[in-house]
Amino acid sequence: MADSWNNADKEVGKHLVKGTLIAGATGATVGAVLGIMRQQPVPSYAFSGGLNASLFGMTFIAFRESFLRFQRSKNPYFGLKDSQTLAIDELWSSTVAGAFTGGILSALARGPKAVPSGTFMFGAMACGGQWIYSKASRYRQSKILAANPDLESILQEKNKDSVGTGLLNVLPVHRTDVDDYETRLRTKLRNIELEQKMLEEEALRRKRAATQVTIDSKTS
Structure with a gap:
C-alpha cells in the first residue's frame, strides 16, 4: 500500500511539473505574439504571459490531480480499474478544478466580485477542453478496436466480469x-x-x- 501511494505521489509530481512547464511555455509564446502585434516590448509580454499561465496551470493541475486521486480511491471497492472510469473521472475533476482555479485567481486579480464569473468561465473552459480531449481519445480507441474485433469482445467480457465481481464484494452475498x-x-x-x-x-x-x-x- 505504501509503495502504491509513493508511486502515485511521484506521478502527481511529474504531471504537476510537466503541466506547469507546458502552460508557462504556451503563455510565454502567446504573450510574445501579443507583444509583437501591439508593438510593445516582447520580453515583458512574454514574461507576464508565461508567469500567469504557469500560475494557472500549476493551480489547475494540483486541484485536478487531488480530485482524480479521491475519485480513483473508490474504484477498488467496486472492483473497477482506473481505466474503466477514466473518462468520467477526468471530466468531473477537470471541471471542478477549472472552477476552483478560476474562482481563486479571479478573486486575487479582480476582487471578490469576479469570483462567480471566473468560476463559471474557467469551469466551462476546462469542461469543454476535457470533453474534446476525451472524445478524440475515444475516437482513436474505437478505430483501434474496429481494426481488432476480437480485442473488443475480450475487453467487454472483462469489464462485465470486473463490475459484477466488485458489486458482489460490496454486497453481503457471495456468488457461487x-x-x-x-x-x-x-x-x-x-x-x-x-x-x-x-x-x-x-x-x-x-x-x-x-x-x-x-x-x-x-x-x-
Whole structure:
C-alpha cells in the first residue's frame, strides 16, 4: 500500500511539473505574439504571459490531480480499474478544478466580485477542453478496436466480469455456482457425520465405564 501511494505521489509530481512547464511555455509564446502585434516590448509580454499561465496551470493541475486521486480511491471497492472510469473521472475533476482555479485567481486579480464569473468561465473552459480531449481519445480507441474485433469482445467480457465481481464484494452475498455449492454441502455433511460418530463413541465409552464401575462395586 505504501509503495502504491509513493508511486502515485511521484506521478502527481511529474504531471504537476510537466503541466506547469507546458502552460508557462504556451503563455510565454502567446504573450510574445501579443507583444509583437501591439508593438510593445516582447520580453515583458512574454514574461507576464508565461508567469500567469504557469500560475494557472500549476493551480489547475494540483486541484485536478487531488480530485482524480479521491475519485480513483473508490474504484477498488467496486472492483473497477482506473481505466474503466477514466473518462468520467477526468471530466468531473477537470471541471471542478477549472472552477476552483478560476474562482481563486479571479478573486486575487479582480476582487471578490469576479469570483462567480471566473468560476463559471474557467469551469466551462476546462469542461469543454476535457470533453474534446476525451472524445478524440475515444475516437482513436474505437478505430483501434474496429481494426481488432476480437480485442473488443475480450475487453467487454472483462469489464462485465470486473463490475459484477466488485458489486458482489460490496454486497453481503457471495456468488457461487452449482459445483461450488455441492462441494460446500458435501463438506458440511461430512463434518456433521464425523461429529455424530464422535458423540456415539463418547456415549459408548461412558456406558462401558459406568458398567465397569457397577461390576467392580458388586464384586468388592
